[in-house]
Amino acid sequence: MSVDKPASAKLKARQPRGFVDRGPADVAATERMLAVIRESFSRYGFDPVETPFVEYTDALGKFLPDQDRPNEGVFSFQDDDEQWLSLRYDLTAPLARYVAENYDALPKPYRSYRAGYVFRNEKPGPGRFRQFMQFDADIVGAGSVAADAEICMLAADTMEALGIQRGDYVVKVNNRKVLDGVMEAIGLGGEENTGRRLTVLRAIDKLDKFGPEGVRLLLGEGRKDESGDFTKGAGLDGVQADYVMSVVEHQPGIWTTGGELGRVSDWNKQLQRNAVLDEGFAELDALNAAVVAAGYGPDRIRIDPSVVRGLEYYTGPVYEVELTFPVTNEDGQVVRFGSVAGGGRYDGLVGRFRAKPVPATGFSIGVSRLYTALKAVKSPIVDARNELPLVVVTAMDNKSPEFMPGYQAFVSTLRQAKGDNGKPLCRADLYLGSSGFNAQMKYADRRGAVCAIIQGSSERDAGTVVIKDLILGAELAAASRDVKDSAEHKAKQAEAQFSVPVEGLVEGVKTVLARHS
Known part of the structure; x- marks a missing residue:
C-alpha cells in the first residue's frame, strides 16, 4: 500500500x-x-x-x-x-x-x-x-622507442611548466617486457598463470608503500597489515621471490664515474636470460639514450624496474610521473605526494x-x-x-526601474575598460536583486569584490559616483579604538570611500585596484 x-x-x-x-x-x-x-x-x-x-x-x-x-x-x-x-x-x-x-x-x-x-x-x-x-x-x-622518449620528455616539461621545480618530480620508466621476461624466467608464463602474474605485479607495485620486506611477503604466502587484515600472496617460493626482487630492487647506475652513459643491460648479467627480458632491457637502453641525448638526465627521467602500471593493455615501455616533495597527510604524517600521471605503450x-x-x-x-x-x-x-579583480555596481534605487539603465551604463563602462597593460581592467557585476543597500554590500563582500560603486539620488544630482574600497574598509573596521582615533586612520577612511565624477569612474577604480595589485 x-x-x-x-x-x-x-x-x-x-x-x-x-x-x-x-x-x-x-x-x-x-x-x-x-x-x-x-x-x-x-x-x-x-x-x-x-x-x-x-x-x-x-x-x-x-x-x-x-x-x-x-x-x-x-x-x-x-x-x-x-x-x-x-x-x-x-x-x-x-x-x-x-x-x-x-x-x-x-x-x-x-x-x-x-x-x-x-x-x-x-x-x-x-x-x-x-x-x-x-x-x-x-x-x-x-x-619506435623514440616515441616513448618523446612522451617522457613531454611529461617532464609539462611538470615544470606547471610550476613544479626540478628535483620535486621524476618520470620513472620501466618496460612491461622486462616484467614479462621475469615472469617467464620464474615459470609463470602462459595463460594458465594469468592470475598469479597479476598478483605478482600488484605486489611489485606496492614497493614504495610497503618496502622490500612487505613486497617479499606479498610475493610469498601473504602479508598482514597493522589492523590485522591479511592479503593473500602470490605463493612464490624463495628462489622465485629472490629473482623478482633482484630486478625490482635494483636501481641501475645510468651514469658511470666518467660521466659516460651506462647501459641498463649492464646490471642484469646475473639474471637468467630469455628473449623477452633481453628485448625489454634493449628498449630501456634505447629510450634512456634518447632522453639523455636530449638533455634529460636521471634527475628528471630515470629507469625504475619497480614501475608496473595497472592496466593490462600495456605492451612495452611504461612510465609514471611521481612527485617527490613531502606533504602532510590527513593523519599528520609526512609522506611523499606520489604519482600524478602515467602511461605507456599499448x-x-x-x-x-x-x-x-x-x-x-x-x-x-x-x-x-x-x-x-x-x-x-x-x-x-x-x-x-x-x-581579474571583481567590481560590484550597487543599485541604490533598484525599486525604481527608470534608474537601472544608468547602473547598467556603469557596469558596461567597467567591462570595456582596459588596464595600463592593454588587457581588461576588471570583471564587473551589477547587483540585480531586490534587497536594500546593506544587503548589497554583504553581497559584494561575499563575491570577494575589491570595490563597490555607489550612486544614490544625491550623487546622481551631482553627477558623481562613490567608490568604496572593500579591502581597505575591512582593514579599517578591524582596527582598535586607539587606532581609529588617529589622523592616519582618518586619512585612510578618506581613501577607502571617495567620490569621483561619473566620467572619472574608470580612473577611480584603477586607483583602488593599484593599491591591492
Missing part, C-alpha cells in the same frame, strides 16, 4: 556519492592548469581531438557486456535498439576507436591530446571519485578494430590530483590572484 507524501514535502538536496561540486575558484584554477598543459602539448606538435562521453561498451576494451549487463567498473545502459552503451572509463580506449574509424584520413604517426571527465563505477572513498578529469597525449602509428588497443596491428603510446595526467599538488607547492597557476 503506497502512502502519499504531504504536499509540503520537498526533495532533499544531496550530492551523489563519489561525485563533487566545484566552486568558482577551483574551476578558474583548473582552467589555468589546462591552458598550461595544452600549450605544453601543442609545442610538441600534438593536435586536439574530442570524443564523446559515451561509447559502445565493447569498444572499451576489457569491459565487455555479459549476458545481462556489462561487467562492473563502468556506468552502462541500453539504448533503444538494445545496444549497450557506457560512460567512458578513460580517454585512451575512445581514442583507439576514433583512430580506427578515421584511420585513412589521419596523418601517421598521429599526435593528439584530449582533456575531459572519465567515470568509474567503483566504490568511492577518500580521494577516490567516480568522476574525475584526465588530460592525455598520445602518439599512434609510431613503433600496441594492441587500436588493432582490436583493424586487421593489422597499430602501435601506440601515450600518458595521462590526473588533473584533480595534480591540482592538489600544485596547491601544495603554491604554484602561481592555482593562485586566485591570477583572476
